[in-house]
Amino acid sequence: MAVRKLKPVTPGQRHKIIGTFEEITASVPEKSLVCGKRSTGGRNNSGKMTVRYRGGGHKRKLRLIDFKREKDGVPATVKTIEYDPNRSARIALLFYADGEKRYIIAPVGLQVGDVLNSGPQAAPEVGNSLPLANIPVGTVIHNIELRPGQGAKLVRAAGNFAQLTSREGDYCVIKLPSGETRKILSACKATVGSVGNTDHALEQSGKAGRTRWMGRRPHNRGVVMNPHDHPMGGGEGRQSGGHPRSRNGLYAKGLKTRAPKKHSNKYIIERANKKK
Secondary structure, three states: OOOOOOOOOHHHHHEEEEEEEOOOOOOOOOHHOOOOOOOOEEEOOOOOOOOOOOOOOOOOOOEOOOOOOOOOOOOOEEEEEEOOOOOOOOOEEEEEOOOOOEEEOOEOOOOOOOEEOOOOOOOOOOEEEEEEOOOOOOOOOEEEEEOOOEEEEOOOOOOOOOEEEEEEOOEEEEOOOOOOEEEEOOOOEEEEOOEEEEHHHEEEOOOOOHHHHHHHHOOOOOOHOOOOOOOOOHHHHHHOOOEEOOOOOOOOOOOOOOOOOOOOHHHEEEOOOOOO
């Protein structure tokens, strides 16, 4: 995956940096693995706006991704690498030996024609999914489950990867992309390799309109609002706004929001790196 910078023929192209899409091999998704996606525009079931600055955007179709990888012992061939508008990573279409088709997150190095496997007997190679107990220590992984059979919940975004650092009894110690180190049950599955589309972080939209295509509307700062609308609003001239806080008055910087008695605290060995 690479990126390309456009010539500034128009103001919107001056800062535009986009992917080359060179790894994409199909432009139309598999019809049996697609369903409609309804856009909410930030409204709830009664029509009330509960999330601001959302709305519009291009119409999308939801690709059904297989995060469980429970077809153990059935080899699958990579048929295509495709673009997914609902996530930053690319997706790969698998044709299983028994005729079933499924989408997975495409890792770095996956090519059309590769054969993938899942289950305890699978080799720890890129794209294969197997329990953490069967993955060698030091291996780079992604698509990690938190509970056996639940489906992958961690490390699914473009360019991300975690590392299996050690084992402690029934648990494996995983270093996550945030810098956090935590224990995960060895029976949980993970996929070998790192998530593809690694240059996604280098992309720049170039203009406000491209952000609108993604369904994001203009975002207003709290300090430019009136006191009625935001705790940081009001004042004569340009006021600092006081301590940064949300619209509901909750401090935005320095306030711990994680529950002190959260059940998963006992699995966390080291917290994520704090910004200095």
